[in-house]
Structures are given as C-alpha cells and as structure tokens.
Amino acid sequence: MQARIEELIRYYLEDEHLNYNIDSVPFGLTNLTKIVSIHDEQYVARIYNRHTKDIPGIKLEAQLTSYLSNSRLSFEVPVFLRTLAGEDFVQFSDGTLGAMVTFLRGSVPELSSIRQAAEFGRVVGELSSALEKCDSGSLGFIGKSFSDIYGLHPLADTLAVQSFMDEPPFPIAENHLRFYHEMVSTVEKSIPLLEELPQQFVHHDVLIFNLLAQGNDIRGVLDFDFASRDASFMEFAICLNHVLQMSNGSAAMLEAFTKGYADFRKGTAQEIGHLQLLTQIYHVAVLHIYVGQHYSGVDIEQNFNYILNQFRTRNDWLNEHGSVVRQQLEYFLLY
Numbered sequence: 326m327q328a329r330i331e332e333l334i335r336y337y338l339e340d341e342h343l344n345y346n347i348d349s350v351p352f353g354l355t356n357l358t359k360i361v362s363i364h365d366e367q368y369v370a371r372i373y374n375r376h377t378k379d380i381p382g383i384k385l386e387a388q389l390t391s392y393l394s395n396s397r398l399s400f401e402v403p404v405f406l407r408t409l410a411g412e413d414f415v416q417f418s419d420g421t422l423g424a425m426v427t428f429l430r431g432s433v434p435e436l437s438s439i440r441q442a443a444e445f446g447r448v449v450g451e452l453s454s455a456l457e458k459c460d461s462g463s464l465g466f467i468g469k470s471f472s473d474i475y476g477l478h479p480l481a482d483t484l485a486v487q488s489f490m491d492e493p494p495f496p497i498a499e500n501h502l503r504f505y506h507e508m509v510s511t512v513e514k515s516i517p518l519l520e521e522l523p524q525q526f527v528h529h530d531v532l533i534f535n536l537l538a539q540g541n542d543i544r545g546v547l548d549f550d551f552a553s554r555d556a557s558f559m560e561f562a563i564c565l566n567h568v569l570q571m572s573n574g575s576a577a578m579l580e581a582f583t584k585g586y587a588d589f590r591k592g593t594a595q596e597i598g599h600l601q602l603l604t605q606i607y608h609v610a611v612l613h614i615y616v617g618q619h620y621s622g623v624d625i626e627q628n629f630n631y632i633l634n635q636f637r638t639r640n641d642w643l644n645e646h647g648s649v650v651r652q653q654l655e656y657f658l659l660y
Contacts, residue, residue: 327347329357329372329417329421329423330347330357330359330361330370330372331347332417333370333372333415333423333424333425334361334370334425336408336409336410336415336423337406337408337409337425338363338409339409343363344363345361345362345363346361346362347359347360347361347362347370348360348362355374355377355550355618356371356372356373356374356377356378356550357371357372358370358371358372359371360428361425366428367428368406368425368426368427368428369403369425369426369427369428370423370424370425371423371424371425371426372421372422372423373421373422373423373424374621375420375421375422376478376479376480376617376618376621377478377550377617378422378550379422380414380416380422381465381466382466382468383413383414383422383424384413384414384465384466385464385466385467385468385552385553386405386549386550386552387405387413387414387424388464389456389459389464389526389549389552390402390403390404390405390426390549391404391405392459393452393455393456396455396458398451398452398455399448399451399542399544400448400451400452400543400544400545400546401427401429401544401545401546402429402545402546402547402549403426403427403428403429403547404426404427405424405425405426406424406425406426406427429537429544429545429547430537430539430545431537431538431539431544431545432537432538432539433533433534433536433537433538434533434536434537434538434543435533436533436567436568436571436572437571437572439577439578439581440541440581442568442572442578442579442581442582442585443581443582443584443585444541444542444543444585445533445536445543445564445568445582445585446564446568446581446582446583446584446585446586446587446588447585447586447588447589448531448536448543448546448585449531449560449561449564449582449585449586450585450586450587450588450589450590451588451589452528452531452546452560453525453527453557453560453561453586453589453590454589454590456525456526456527456528456560457525457526457557457590459525459526461525461526461554467526467553467554468526468551468552468553468554469553470553470554470555470556471527471529471551471553471555471559471606471607471610472516472519472555472556472606472610474509474512474513474516474606474609474610474613475613477610477613477614477617478613478614478616478617478618479617480616480617480620480621481613481614481616481617481620485616485617485620486613486616489616489619489620490502490505490506494619495626495629495630497629497630497633501630501633501634501637504633504636504637504640505612505633505636508605508608508609508636508640509609511602511605512602512605512606512609515602516606518599518602519556519599519602519603519606521595522556522557522558522593522595522596522599523556523557523558523593523596524554524555524556524557525554525555525557526552526553526554526555527552527553527554527555527556527557527559527560528546528549528551528552528560529551529552529553529555529559529560529563530548530550530551530563531546531560531563531564531567532564532567533567533571535547535548556596556599556603557596558592558596558597558599558600558603559603559606559607561586561590561592561600562600562603562604562607563603563604563607564582564586565579565582565583565600565604566604566607566635566639568582569639569642570635570638570639574642574646576649579650579653580653580657583653583654583657583658584657586658587657587658590658591658591659591660592654592658592659592660593659593660594655594659597651597654597655597658597659598651600643600647600650600651600654601640601643601644601647604639604640604643605636605640608632608633608635608636608639608640609636611632612629612632612633612636615628615629615632616629
C-alpha cells in the first residue's frame with residue numbers, strides 16, 4: 326500500500342521530484358493512514374476503506390470540516406487539501422478513495438479529573454452548537470443516522486446481522502447474547518420516537534482518542550468518518566457514556582461534563598427523557614458496524630465483546646441511576 330500512498334501524493338504535488346517522507350501513525354485502524362512530511366510541513370494522507378467511505382460520504386466530511394474550520398471555534402479540525410485539479414479527494418482507478426488533510430499537533434488528552442471532564446463537556450457542547458447551525462439543506466447528502474441500525478455498513482444489513490448473531494464466529498457469553506436480542510427488540514420498537522426530537526449533524530465519535538490537547542486545553546477534534554444528521558442529543562448521550570465508562574460511573578465526573586456542555590448547549594425535557602434510548606441505539610449501531618467489519622475481513626472479537634460488555638454495564642447503570650441522572654441533567658440543561 327506504500328505505492329498507493331505515493332500515488333495519492335502525486336495528485337497534490339506539482340513537483341514530482343520534491344522530496345518527502347512517509348511515516349506510520351498510531352491511529353487509523355479503519356483506513357490506511359500515513360503522515361507525509363514535505364520540508365517543514367506535515368499532512369495526513371489517507372486511503373479510505375471502500376466499505377465505509379463512498380463519494381457522497383467523503384464530500385460530506387470535506388464540507389463539514391470546511392464549515393467548522395471557518396466557524397471561529399476554540400479548537401481546530403482537519404481540513405481537506407485541494408488536489409492539483411482542485412478536488413477535495415482522489416478516486417483511484419479501482420474506485421478506492423484517498424485524500425490529504427491538514428495535520429494537527431497535540432496529544433491525546435486525559436479524562437481522569439473533574440477539570441478534564443468539564444473541558445471535555447465544553448468541547449462537545451461547542452462542537453454540537455456549531456453543527457446545529459450547519460444548513461443540511463445546502464449539503465445534499467446528510468449521511469446515515471445511527472438509528473438506521475441495519476444501514477450503517479454495507480455488509481451489515483438485517484440478514485447479515487441476524488446470521489452473525491445466530492452463529493457468532495467467536496465466543497460470546499450467552500447472557501450477553503440474550504441481552505443484545507432484548508435491546509435490539511426495544512430499539513426497533515422505539516426508533517420512531519426519535520423523529521420527535523430536534524435533528525442536526527452529529528459527529529458520533531467524539532471520544533478522547535479523537536481529540537488533541539495542548540497543555541491543559543483540547544485544541545483539536547479529529548475523525549469525522551461517522552458524521553451525519555441525527556437526533557441532536559445523540560452527541561451528548563455518546564459522550565456522557567464515554568465519561569461514565571472512563572470514570573467507572575463517577576457522579577462528580579458526570580456533573581462536571583454536563584456543566585461544561587451546558588456552557589454552549591441546552592436540551593429539552595423530551596431529549597433528556599430519551600437519554601437511555603439514545604445510549605442503546607448508539608451501542609447497537611457500533612456493534613452492527615463491527616459486524617460489517619467482520620464480514621470485510623477484520624478481526625473484531627476483542628472490540629465487539631468490549632462494546633457489548635460496555636453496553637450491558639451502561640444500561641444496568643442507567644436502570645439504577647436513571648432518575649437521579651435525569652434530575653441532574655434537567656437542572657443544568659433545560660432551556
């Protein structure tokens with residue numbers, strides 16, 4: 326694949342004899358990703374997985390990151406470079422897509438203190454507030470909502486998921502399988518309720534692994550692969566789950582995150598009331614994306630079982646603490 330990266334670079338460089346270096350990165354599990362250094366500048370070169378990125382999807386990602394980069398936010402996002410032909414991406418002869426984007430400096434932030442939880446909440450709220458203002462009507466393609474649980478990966482339709490769960494290709498605890506089937510049944514019946522909630526573009530993957538910090542502040546948000554129009558409060562639900570997962574259900578971390586988020590965004594009683602449903606949809610969506618990756622040849626056993634275990638832990642936790650959480654969210658987030 327080194328040759329494919331070099332082929333991609335030639336779409337961007339006028340001087341084909343210009344010296345550059347290609348280095349590996351500790352991220353980019355879904356796509357082939359490399360760091361390209363040209364003189365004193367660095368860029369990210371990416372060859373996209375053909376199952377997870379098509380032309381409408383890459384156009385949407387380029388449009389959203391361009392919009393956010395011009396929104397005067399406290400953080401940066403990677404911006405697509407233009408090819409010599411003036412395009413945001415490259416389509417190779419076999420249909421595979423590639424692109425180069427700006428390189429952002431920083432390190433993965435920690436999420437272990439009250440201050441860090443509040444900073445995380447602030448960034449999530451600021452991002453969500455900015456995406457709320459993005460006019461989806463002007464973009465055409467709006468991506469796949471996570472409520473489209475059988476349409477998020479081309480290899481994970483209803484029959485493929487059913488086949489996978491009926492005869493798992495690796496060991497899955499029986500009680501976890503029963504839990505999954507119960508939750509899918511609940512989600513399928515409840516998805517129409519989300520049509521009543523406010524909708525906007527949602528990043529869907531604002532985890533600390535997709536953030537960059539400089540000093541004590543988060544200065545970069547990465548990986549817009551799963552960005553799409555969805556229920557607005559989905560972003561909050563996903564990130565709150567992340568805080569609870571990283572802090573083992575800490576009430577203090579939950580409060581700090583929520584207060585930071587509230588600096589930029591509020592919510593409605595109806596959105597808050599659907600927090601657990603949104604959390605369930607999120608986990609089912611991620612599991613189904615992993616099923617699709619399995620059928621594309623990726624080893625998903627560890628990640629799949631980790632998310633399934635996280636799903637059950639979070640659902641049990643919300644069953645136990647849901648009323649207290651709702652009161653707290655209403656206190657900080659209600660308009």
